[in-house]
Amino acid sequence: MAGTSVTGQRWLAVVILLVLGVLSLPVTAAFFDGEGTENWIVPVAVALMAVIGAVVGSMLPGLAGAGATQQRGALIGAAVGVAMLVLGIVVFFLLLSGFDGA
Numbered sequence: 001m002a003g004t005s006v007t008g009q010r011w012l013a014v015v016i017l018l019v020l021g022v023l024s025l026p027v028t029a030a031f032f033d034g035e036g037t038e039n040w041i042v043p044v045a046v047a048l049m050a051v052i053g054a055v056v057g058s059m060l061p062g063l064a065g066a067g068a069t070q071q072r073g074a075l076i077g078a079a080v081g082v083a084m085l086v087l088g089i090v091v092f093f094l095l096l097s098g099f100d101g102a
Contacts, residue, residue: 009062013077014084016056017049021084024049025092046082053081 028045032038057077061068064076 006062006066009060013056013060013063014080017053017077017081017084018087020052021049021081021086021088022091023088024052024085025089045085049081049085050078051081053077053079053084056081 024045025041028048029041032041032044054074054077057063057080058070058074060077061070061073063080064073068076
């Protein structure tokens with residue numbers, strides 16, 4: 001994606017990670033929702049989003065800014081991936097509980 005602008009790469013990476021962040025908690029819960037494994041849902045989701053964020057960030061290094069290396073893109077991508085997971089958890093909680101609370 002050498003011809004893509006930095007702004008385009010940044011928006012594309014954030015949108016991809018936001019969608020995956022919103023979906024990662026329910027998907028992780030589907031696999032780890034059992035007796036004795038329910039405590040692993042959030043740690044596995046965090047690790048998963050860090051890895052996915054690193055992959056997306058290395059593929060779209062413009063996420064880390066103009067002239068960023070693939071390694072810096074992966075580090076920033078991992079951080080943005082975890083941040084999008086947190087945002088996804090908040091959105092998921094609001095969809096389940098509403099704005100009035102649980």
